[in-house]
Amino acid sequence: ADEYLSGDVRAKLRMAQFAAETNPEFAVNVDALTKAQPRELEASEIDVRLGATWLDPDIIQKFMTETFQIPYYLRHAVKVRYSPYTAEWRVEGKTATGRGDIISSETYGTSRANAYKILEETLNLKDVRIYDTIEDADGKLKRVLNKRETMLAQQKQQVIKDAFANWVWQDPQRRIALVKQYNELFNSTRPREYDGSHIHFVGMNPEITLREHQRNAIAHVLYGGNTLLAHEVGAGKTYEMAASAMEAKRLGLCQKSLFVVPNHLTEQWASEFLNLYPNAKLLVARRKDFETANRKKFCARIATGDYDAVIIGHSQFERIPLSFERQERIIQEQIDETLAAINELKAHAGENFSIKQMEKTRKTLETKLEKLRSDERKDDVVTFEQLGVDRLFVDESHAFKNLFLTTKMRNVAGLSTSEAQKSSDM
Structure with a gap:
């Protein structure tokens, strides 16, 4: 029962109901699973934020069309796209409406960052920043943060977030669909509870009783x-x-x-x-x-x-080294993953900043692979696979936490893209 009534209990219930239609003896399963279903969350308990990757781009499109009142003849030009590989959102046709559009350049945006640009940054979980390009003494161009414009743009960003929070639950049909989708995705897993009262510890010191x-x-x-x-x-x-x-x-x-x-x-x-x-x-x-x-x-x-x-x-x-073949395979997998992300960004004309970061990651990985291949094979070293160890217990495992990851977020405390060798070994 611990195992059966845990995990994705909604999917299990659907399967049990399906089986019970033809074989009535499964009615017991349906009863037990029905009792184990998590309580359905209601709209008031769900916080839907701009940039949540489970939202359908059509919903964001509708919000944008209704809130920024896109002129009818431009609706095909201004589109929201989402890329599942890099989890990157993009608003196409950000400048289609031009400066004359009061709603996008004043109500929900500023003269330097219109509402569509701010919406795109918000969807990608970034705070808007406005830069000025100036020439320094040597005639080189350099970008400087414009504090006043950035502050104004960030105020508008908050306005857009609030507008979305008010808008998202207004339409009853949309509300029903989103609540159902949210409960399916994030509220159908029940953690398993483990009970060890039946285990007989053979060979254990009889003086010691475990709690x-x-x-x-x-x-x-x-x-x-x-x-x-x-x-x-x-x-x-x-x-x-x-x-x-x-x-x-x-x-x-x-x-x-x-x-x-x-x-x-x-x-x-x-x-x-x-x-x-x-x-x-x-x-x-x-x-x-x-x-x-x-x-x-x-x-x-x-x-x-x-x-x-x-x-x-x-x-x-x-x-204790890992075998050469395994190390090579893992690095190759990381390179392939990064390449897929780069191609995706290029296909959608992503910001150069992200592409550069990813290219840098790819170069580092390729250097690592070359170094691995050029190292002389030391044949007299026993690799980890040859030890015959098939279970690993690590004390103080927080010492192995810095692992490689690809991310598009910038300046987030605690998200480092550098990796520690000992963590990748682990």
Whole structure:
């Protein structure tokens, strides 16, 4: 039941109803799923913002036509387009109405940025900025932010956002359709609740009894795929991880678990692990195993021995390389993704700024690939794939958070496009 009554329960209910039409015995499923449906959100509880990528461009088109009162003979020229690859919105024919259009240049815009330009920036989640181009002493052109014009344009941006918030729910049919779409997309998943009360921990120290939250966490690790144990300090994560590894091995879900912990804690981890499972076969990295001379020997021991768990430090984990083929494939995938985005932007005459950023990303990736290919193959190093590790437990996993991503947003705190080598290895 935990598994069946979780996940996309709306889709499951539709399937159950369909099955029950021909086989009445599935009526039980329909009943149980009907009770598990999340409460439908109403229009007053949903906040639809300009730039939400689930909105149909036709809705934005309608808003633009009605609010900015586009003259009838220009309606085919001013169009809203959305590109799913780069998640970029574009308003075509921004200048079609010209300066004489009071609504776009005064009511919802300024003389320097008309309403259509401001709407486009808003859809792309950017704040409007107005620049002046001036010549410096050497005769070079440079762009300077015009503070007064920018402030005026940003006030108009707020006016457009408010106008949209008032407009979007006015038409009853549109309201019904949007509420239904929103509930389907974002309000149909029910998180699974895990119950670990039935697990028998074979080989565990009889003096130690795990608490309820620990048992549930272990059930989550065993049945739930990737799991983040985000407990407070002292809630017993070490025991949860150790018991999960031993239980997974006993049930045949994995053969060899690798624990990656901060360097100075490897031995402390081992003693807690043995305290919980006195008969466990562990391989633990000591300080001298971190030295270059002993590292290869240690990796070879991981690969050849049959251990319940291997405990190594973060810095050692970083030094175990991935196989050349896998690294090459991952970088190639990132290059292809970036190329697709560049071609899309070019096809729609995207702003040069975005194209330049993406080209820069592509060059970096290609350099990385060349460097990877030119490195001499060191055949005597055991790669990660050869260790035979099929389950990974990482302590202090926030140390691996800076991963590569492509984004069109600029100046957002916490969104860095640079990546850390250790995160991509992870």
